[in-house]
Amino acid sequence: MKLTNILAATVVGLSIVSCTNGQFKEKSSLASEVDSVSYAIGLDMATKIKANFDEMDQDLFVQGFKNGMDSTNLLIEAKDVNTILRTFFQKKQEEKMKQMQEEQAKKAEAEFGDNKKAGEEFLAENKTKDGVKTTESGLQYLVLKEGEGETPKATSRVKVHYHGTLTDGTVFDSSVDRGEPAEFGVGQVIKGWTEGLQLMKPGAKYKFFIPQELAYGAQQRGQHIKPFSTLVFEVELLDIIEPLGQGHSKGDGHGH
Structure with a gap:
């Protein structure tokens, strides 16, 4: 998944936070089209994050959502969010690329040693x-x-x-x-x-x-x-x- 898509998914999450009021209440059914779309957005975002950031601390994720809703007790300043995300996922991409190159080199070594x-x-x-x-x-x-x-x-x-x-x-x-x-x-x-x-x-x-x-x-x-x-x-x-x-x-x- 590209960095831009990861950041986009995060922005969607922050948008959801900004539009949500009150405490989280779990529902057992979807009563309207808006309910279905809301749930689908959350599920889609979770799937993308799960595929690219399996180290996530879910408690801090929820805490960040809640802090974002009321803009209090922020552990990170809003202006630093994109930099933190970009730096982390660029590093992950570089590590993945390096691993792929090492695997390709090993394969080539076996064939063309x-x-x-x-x-x-x-x-x-x-x-x-x-x-x-x-x-x-x-x-x-x-x-x-x-x-x-x-x-x-x-x-x-x-x-x-x-x-x-x-x-x-x-x-x-x-x-x-x-x-x-x-x-x-x-x-x-x-x-x-x-x-x-x-x-x-x-x-x-x-x-x-x-x-x-x-x-x-x-x-x-x-x-x-x-x-x-x-x-x-x-x-x-x-x-x-x-x-x-x-x-x-x-x-x-x-x-x-």
């Missing part, structure tokens, strides 16, 4: 080759040609030519093959690209060997990039457009 191991073995051997440098994050790179000038920042846009392959040489994307450079924000791409581009100067050409954790991790991207894939890119930095939006044309961005 060999792919992960192969990537690790490739990188372990590759780092011993002449000219290959390894950064603290684990990114490996080989300088094919150095450039001149300033390096880009994470907020820069860059124009590049690139050729992307798997460790077995399978090509999955290439601006070189398309014959058209790509333009995108340095901070809008996978971690390996973001880090690697900031090592380069215009005119430089590097070869990046990107560990899966700096690429797409447990995700599958397209037909060729399986979960835990180590990626290899030859990247030529053609130009830096810096910073974003200062007098230079903008491209559509790039999904690497």
